[in-house]
Amino acid sequence: MRxxxxxxxxxxxxxxxxFVFDGNKVYGYEGDTIASALHAMGVxxxxxxxxxxxxxxxxxxxxxxxxxxxxxxxxxxxRTCVTLLKEGMVVKTQLNKGELYD
Amino acid sequence: xxxxxxxxxxxxxxxxxxAKLAAESGLSSLIVERDFKLGGQLVKQTHMFxxxxxxxxxxxxxDIAKILVxxxxxxxxxxxxxxxxxxxxLYEDKVITLLHNDEYIKVQSKAIIIATGASxxxxxxxxxxxxxxxxxxxxxxxxxxxxxxxGNDVVMVGSGNxxxxxxxxxxQAGVNVKCVIEASSSIGGYxxxxxxxxxxxVDILTSHSVKRANGTEALESxxxxxxxxxxxxIEGTEKTIEVDxxxxxxGLSPLSSLLSMIGVDMKYVSSLGGLVPYIDSHxxxxxxxxxxxxxxxGVEEASSAIVEGYLTGLIVASSLGFKHxxxxxxxxxxxxxxxxxxxxxxxxKTREGLQEIARDHDVK
Amino acid sequence: xxNRDGVASKEQVLSRFPSNxxxxxxxAITECYEEIPCNPCAxxxxxxxxxxxxxxxxxxxxxxxxxxxxxxxxxSCPGLAIVIxxxxxxxxxxxxxxxxxxxxxxxxxxxxxxxxxxxxxxxxIEKVTxxxxxxxxxxxxVSVPLEFIHEFITVRRVL
Numbered sequence: 001m002r003x004x005x006x007x008x009x010x011x012x013x014x015x016x017x018x019f020v021f022d023g024n025k026v027y028g029y030e031g032d033t034i035a036s037a038l039h040a041m042g043v044x045x046x047x048x049x050x051x052x053x054x055x056x057x058x059x060x061x062x063x064x065x066x067x068x069x070x071x072x073x074x075x076x077x078x079r080t081c082v083t084l085l086k087e088g089m090v091v092k093t094q095l096n097k098g099e100l101y102d
Numbered sequence: 103x104x105x106x107x108x109x110x111x112x113x114x115x116x117x118x119x120x121a122k123l124a125a126e127s128g129l130s131s132l133i134v135e136r137d138f139k140l141g142g143q144l145v146k147q148t149h150m151f152x153x154x155x156x157x158x159x160x161x162x163x164x165d166i167a168k169i170l171v172x173x174x175x176x177x178x179x180x181x182x183x184x185x186x187x188x189x190x191x192l193y194e195d196k197v198i199t200l201l202h203n204d205e206y207i208k209v210q211s212k213a214i215i216i217a218t219g220a221s222x223x224x225x226x227x228x229x230x231x232x233x234x235x236x237x238x239x240x241x242x243x244x245x246x247x248x249x250x251x252x253g254n255d256v257v258m259v260g261s262g263n264x265x266x267x268x269x270x271x272x273x274q275a276g277v278n279v280k281c282v283i284e285a286s287s288s289i290g291g292y293x294x295x296x297x298x299x300x301x302x303x304v305d306i307l308t309s310h311s312v313k314r315a316n317g318t319e320a321l322e323s324x325x326x327x328x329x330x331x332x333x334x335x336i337e338g339t340e341k342t343i344e345v346d347x348x349x350x351x352x353g354l355s356p357l358s359s360l361l362s363m364i365g366v367d368m369k370y371v372s373s374l375g376g377l378v379p380y381i382d383s384h385x386x387x388x389x390x391x392x393x394x395x396x397x398x399x400g401v402e403e404a405s406s407a408i409v410e411g412y413l414t415g416l417i418v419a420s421s422l423g424f425k426h427x428x429x430x431x432x433x434x435x436x437x438x439x440x441x442x443x444x445x446x447x448x449x450x451k452t453r454e455g456l457q458e459i460a461r462d463h464d465v466k
Numbered sequence: 467x468x469n470r471d472g473v474a475s476k477e478q479v480l481s482r483f484p485s486n487x488x489x490x491x492x493x494a495i496t497e498c499y500e501e502i503p504c505n506p507c508a509x510x511x512x513x514x515x516x517x518x519x520x521x522x523x524x525x526x527x528x529x530x531x532x533x534x535x536x537x538x539x540x541x542s543c544p545g546l547a548i549v550i551x552x553x554x555x556x557x558x559x560x561x562x563x564x565x566x567x568x569x570x571x572x573x574x575x576x577x578x579x580x581x582x583x584x585x586x587x588x589x590x591i592e593k594v595t596x597x598x599x600x601x602x603x604x605x606x607x608v609s610v611p612l613e614f615i616h617e618f619i620t621v622r623r624v625l
Contacts, residue, residue: 001251003275007565008148008162008602011249036248044233044320055319057233061240062143063136063188064221064357067231081240082137150544150603152504154522160506160542162601274566288469292502294545296472301620303583308470405503446501446523 002040019089034080034091035061035068046070046080047094070094103208106132107422109198111189111360112217114142115404116396118170119411120215120418125177127419127426132209133174133181134200136188140174141167142219143239144404146246148274149267152292153405156439163404164246170408192364194389213391213418216361217411220354220375220397225259228314230350234321238268238351245275253346257324258282261306263403265351266295272349273302280343283310283326285333292448313340315348324348354401361398364389367461374455375401382461384421385414393418400455402444409439468499473581479616483551484530489615492535492552492559496526498545510542537561537595541603551615558615559592564604568623569594576621578610587614589621 003011014030021038028037035046035058046068047056059067063082072078072091076098080091108124110117113135121131139145147163158166174181184202191199196214200207222237224230234253236244238260241252256277258269261284269279282299287309289296296306313325313335328339355376361368366379367388378399379387386393395414396407413436416426426432444452468474474497482495494516496507501523508518508526515532516539518524535550540563550561570576570591578589593607610618 001253003245003249003251005276005567006249007274007567007604009164009246009249032248032250036244036250039244039252040248040250046233049231054231055233056231057320058236058244059224059240060221060237061243062219062221065237081243084138150506150601152502152544154503154505155509159504160510160544289472292545293468293472293474293500294498294502294543294547297468297474297497297581298546300472301579301581301583303579303622306470306472403503442520442522443503445521446503448502449523 001042017085017087019085019087019091021091022093028085032085034070034072034078034083034085034089037085038080038091045093050097053095069098071098103197103210106130106209106211108132108213108215108418109134109209109211110215110217111198112142112219112396112398113137113140113183113185114217114219114396114407115144115166115170116219116398116407116411116414117142117215117217118174119408120217120395120415121181122170122173122177123412123415123426123432124419124424125174125180127416127424127429129419129422129424130180131182132211133183134187134189134198135183135185138186140171140183140185144170146239146242147404148246148271151405152403153443154439157405157408157443159405166404166408189360192360194365196391212422213393215393215395215414215418216398217394217396218357218360218398219407220356220401222350223353223355225312225350225352227312229317230315232315232317232321233319234317234346235315235348235350238264238349241347241349242268242271245271251275251277252349254278255280255345256347256349257326257343257345258349258351259312260284260351260353261289261291261296261308262351262353263291263295265349266291266299268349268351269299269304270295270302273304277347279304280345282306283312284308285311285329287331311335312348321346321348354397356398356401358398361387361394364392366392369459371400371455371458373451374399374459378455378459380459380461384417385410388461391421399459400452402452406440406443406452409436409443412436413440474499476616479581483616486553488530489551489553492550492561493530493533494528494535494539495549495551496528496539497547497549498526498543501525502545504544506542506544507539507548510538512536512538535561537605541600541605546603549619553612553615554609556612557609558612558618559607559609560618561605561607562620564606564621565602569596569604570606570621570623575624576608577624578608578614578618579620579622580617581619585622586617587611589618591621
């Protein structure tokens with residue numbers, strides 16, 4: 001859900017950015033972080049706890065708590081709350097600690 | 103290895119104002135910021151600030167962010183900015199390792215100002231990790247920076263200034279704030295903020311806390327309970343509230359892990375928010391030429407962080423041989439502003455806390 | 467009680483109101499009951515009618531002889547804690563800060579709300595100022611029945 005009318009702020013309609021989330025083609029807008037784009041689509045579960053696999057979402061929005069870590073373009077543990085969305089990104093829910101990549 | 107006179111870690115209100123005063127004094131600096139933009143948490147503060155004119159009172163935080171960023175951009179030769187850059191190592195010889203675009207960069211600095219700010223605390227209750235439970239400040243970012251709503255129905259936990267202000271801003275964004283709950287028997291923040299919410303029909307329930315959250319994949323409801331004078335749940339007062347979002351606003355803790363890494367002497371001071379460095383009157387830590395400014399040395403309002411940044415930038419420049427032409431006047435003015443901001447009843451905790459971490463000027 | 471629920475007591479409210487004789491002219495009512503570090507009401511007043519002094523934690527005091535009820539303090543107060551009150555015939559006229567959407571429109575009848583958030587009367591929207599000068603805090607002029615002069619605090623759109 002996006003804000004359309006606000007007493008203090010103006011949110012201009014920005015360019016649409018297409019990306020892939022867990023295999024599905026979806027989109028956000030320029031200026032979105034990966035986490036905000038997913039949230040606007042109603043996706044609240046961004047990650048899982050390492051051992052008990054409990055669902056985890058956005059918590060701190062400053063790149064500190066690791067609750068929103070996801071796999072972005074094959075790279076694990078990306079802090080999606082402070083990573084800007086880019087056209088064509090491939091975003092996946094992370095189920096483990098993350099594997100080393102090349 | 104890159105050589106720098108001054109590296110400022112953190113591009114929020116304290117870091118930006120430190121860079122400005124350093125530049126005004128003739129000292130170049132590098133600001134390192136882990137977010138992709140400068141401004142820190144000011145960029146989501148849609149409300150007018152308190153304080154006095156010198157700290158941009160009655161200007162909205164979002165506009166103060168612009169002022170502070172423009173102030174440093176006026177010195178393109180003096181202030182270098184690296185955003186999207188995380189400090190991953192900080193060593194006693196003032197070597198800093200940065201991570202930027204998957205690359206390690208080593209910087210040797212003569213002096214460092216650590217202005218990393220603070221992060222939101224969490225609250226312990228069953229299922230407190232469900233998606234839909236957020237830091238209040240995080241929701242403020244989601245709404246006011248990204249233009250995305252957290253959900254339809256929200257309960258705010260905590261009636262400090264952040265809890266009260268974010269509740270009001272949730273209403274401005276069109277979200278239904280069901281109530282604000284507060285464990286203490288009195289409201290924590292400024293009463294003007296509380297009154298603003300109450301007249302919009304939002305109840306502030308003091309002596310109440312969250313007992314548990316319910317939901318499978320995401321938050322569906324919470325159970326709140328009244329608390330007795332010992333902050334224990336009173337049996338039989340539980341109430342279930344259906345919400346899709348819960349905001350936690352139970353204080354901030356200084357982001358002081360980099361200080362631990364560099365070996366600064368620290369102390370846990372609850373009135374300052376957590377683990378903070380011992381500092382002298384010049385904001386220098388126990389490690390020579392390592393300074394701090396803003397919430398990292400005690401959580402306060404952003405107005406204080408701005409002035410601490412100015413003061414520290416002024417001092418560090420002078421210590422490296424770049425004395426501002428109006429040094430004495432500015433020094434006295436910044437000190438007086440800080441004293442004024444902290445002199446009322448709301449500054450009592452800060453005043454006490456700062457005494458606990460005050461150290462003599464002798465540096466290791 | 468202000469500390470427990472955010473509602474100022476009747477005594478607190480009355481302490482900020484001048485007499486009805488004085489209110490024949492518009493005056494600022496500063497509902498700022500605690501010492502917080504803040505002084506834009508005093509520094510923004512072009513008539514030097516609001517006093518705080520050197521220590522910005524001091525509570526504001528209005529000099530009703532100097533206050534012209536211009537309303538600059540209303541949108542300058544970061545706590546949205548100031549309204550302008552005036553008695554005009556059998557009505558109480560207020561200028562209040564408003565930061566929600568939609569904005570009221572002149573001629574509309576909105577609900578009048580008290581400090582507890584309860585609807586207590588009807589309020590006629592008389593004027594809405596929303597210019598660059600008020601910096602996104604609209605200044606809304608309304609009138610309500612005189613009997614609610616000490617209870618009324620804001621307006622709410624009738625749904």
